[in-house]
Amino acid sequence: MLSHGNMPDAKYFMIAMPDRFYIWENAGTDPEPAAPTFEIDAKQVLKPYLNDSGLSLEEISPQSFEFIVTSWLNSVLQTGEPLNHENKVINGIYKSGLPAAITGGYIRHEVAL
Numbered sequence: 001m002l003s004h005g006n007m008p009d010a011k012y013f014m015i016a017m018p019d020r021f022y023i024w025e026n027a028g029t030d031p032e033p034a035a036p037t038f039e040i041d042a043k044q045v046l047k048p049y050l051n052d053s054g055l056s057l058e059e060i061s062p063q064s065f066e067f068i069v070t071s072w073l074n075s076v077l078q079t080g081e082p083l084n085h086e087n088k089v090i091n092g093i094y095k096s097g098l099p100a101a102i103t104g105g106y107i108r109h110e111v112a113l
Contacts, residue, residue, distance in 0.1 A: 018042060019042055025096065045093070046068055046069070077104065077106065
């Protein structure tokens, strides 16, 4: 993203992978690599969204993964609380400040033409 000049100057930047969420806080647009501020176990975060399907994150398609992450983010946007907020892993998300920062926000999807 940086090499193409598409890096947003945002308070938070998150990359969601099936095993981990990587969150940078106040990373700016500096092209130098920086370790994420927070790493969170994605399997624990997304577990409530997979329970009814009987599938694991390793078995779903990229489109399904995007849908599940979007569902999770929408939940946080609307309530400010990730599901299972009593879970120690989920508390890491609270420590990041991400839920409070995005509550009441919206998700914008890119559409390829």
